[in-house]
Amino acid sequence: MTDMVFGTVAAQPGEPILPRWWRTIDRWTLTFVIALFFIGILLGLAASVPLAQRNGLAPFYYVYKQLFFGVVALIAMIITSMMSPRTVRRLGVLGFLAGFVAICMLPFLGTDFGKGAVRWYSLGFASVQPSEFLKPCFVVFSAWLMAASYEVGGPPGKRMSFVVCLAVVTLLALQPDFGQASLTLAAWGLMYFIAGAPMLLLFALGGCVVAAGFFAYNSSEHFARRIDGFLNPDVDPRTQLGYATNAIQEGGFFGVGVGEGSVKWSLPDAHTDFIIAVAAEEYGLVLVLIIIGLFMAVTVRSLMRLMSERDIFIRLAGTGLAVLFGMQAMINMGVAVRLLPAKGMTLPFVSYGGSSLVAGGIALGMLLAFTRTRAQGDISDILNRDKLAHE
Incomplete structure (x- = not known):
């Protein structure tokens, strides 16, 4: 595999790694x-703060x-x-193998923390959700398989990635974690x-996805309850x-004021799945639009x-990672405004959560x-050069 290509910046032999990294990194994306992290x-x-108070902890313990x-x-x-891209590929392959074993062992060693879905390993001082680490590694692993199918005499990488995708999605759905399963399948589908x-x-x-949805609706009470709640035209004001919804409406354009919101005292997941509702209520549509713009x-x-x-x-791995990032944000905010069924998914870099932040x-x-x-030169330069050669 060749390294990736943008522009015509010349490599400087012996250049220290930090100056080279700063010169070649996409500084706008990094910013x-x-x-997003500081907004979180x-x-x-x-x-x-309300969660810490309910648990008898210091006010800013979770902060x-x-x-x-x-x-x-x-x-x-x-x-x-x-x-380098090659090192990232190796990291992704090894990470996928470790993550796949981890989610296979969840039914035997994992815990649900009373939430009805076995998604975590409890370490005593902290918990780890392996699916968060599996997602980006799965994207890199699948991209490697798909790219290998283009090589002369290469393996049937596309079909192999399809089998791996089915295995991962099935294991996630069995937890049950239909949100992560849907996100993983969508990223793989776009890459494919x-x-x-x-x-x-x-x-x-x-x-097949639609058929699987019908099957899950008829066989999983957890899944059916969330779909019914989404399709119900009347929203119970006592639900999350x-x-x-009420918090977003109350916030208006400029919010009710810093620290003046009330939804954080009512929502058990205000600091994770519904963090955008806190932003909308206290800071209004202005901050919400800033967050959407950053994503x-x-x-x-x-x-x-x-x-x-x-x-x-x-190209495939980068696209899959970008889609994972953007779609997870879209799903989280879509749930909060009731455009999508409840998924139990964090807002990347904004919501609280050790596994989601590090992953x-x-x-x-x-x-x-x-x-x-x-x-290495831009691809358009290569295409134009080839075109001129044939004229």
Whole structure:
């Protein structure tokens, strides 16, 4: 596999790693991600205090934990972004194998913390959700398989990635974690489409997803309850969706004021799944639009840079990671405004959560590594040169 390509920045032999990293990194994307992290800390100061009070802890206990895991996530992101695409690929493959074993062992060693879904390993002092780490590694692993199918005499990588995807999605759905399963399947489907999948196969896959949805609705009370709540035209004001909807309406354009919101005292997941409701109530539509703009900027900017990439693996892996980041944000905010059924999914880099923060840092580090500037010439230059050669 070749390294990725942007512009014509010349490599400087013997250049120290930090200056080279700073010169080649997408600094705008890095800035946007750090801004999201600080917005998460700001919202955590309001959203997590009621939870700490209910649990008899210091008022800012969860803020300090979020700050700690956030710093770890930023360090992981920076270290990963310094890696070469080949090193990131190896990290993704090894991470996928470890994560796959971890989710296979969840029914035997995992815990649900009273939430009805076995998704975590309890370490005593903290908990780990392996699916958060599995997602970006799965994307890199699948991209590697798909790219290998383009090599002369290469393996049937596309079909192999399809089998792996089915296994991962099935294991996630059995937890049950339909949100992560849907997100993983969507990212893989887009990568498969970019890799040249026939439309008939994609339509057939869509039909299978619909059939699986009907089966899950009829066989899972957890899934059916969430779908029924979403389809019900009347929102119970005593439910999480009811509290979140009311908070967003009360916030208006400029919010009710810092610390003046009430939804954080009613929502048990105000600091995680419904953090956007806290932002809307206390800071109004203005902050919500800023958050949406930051997520859009990271996703779109990354995709635009990847459009000039000529290495198939990097293009596929980078696209999958960007889609994971953008779609998870879209799903989280879509649930809060009742555009989507409840999924139990955090807002990347904004919501509280150790696993989601650190895994998000690794995923964004991989994406930043794939979108770094490399001195190999732009793909458009190559196409124009070939065109002139044939004229």
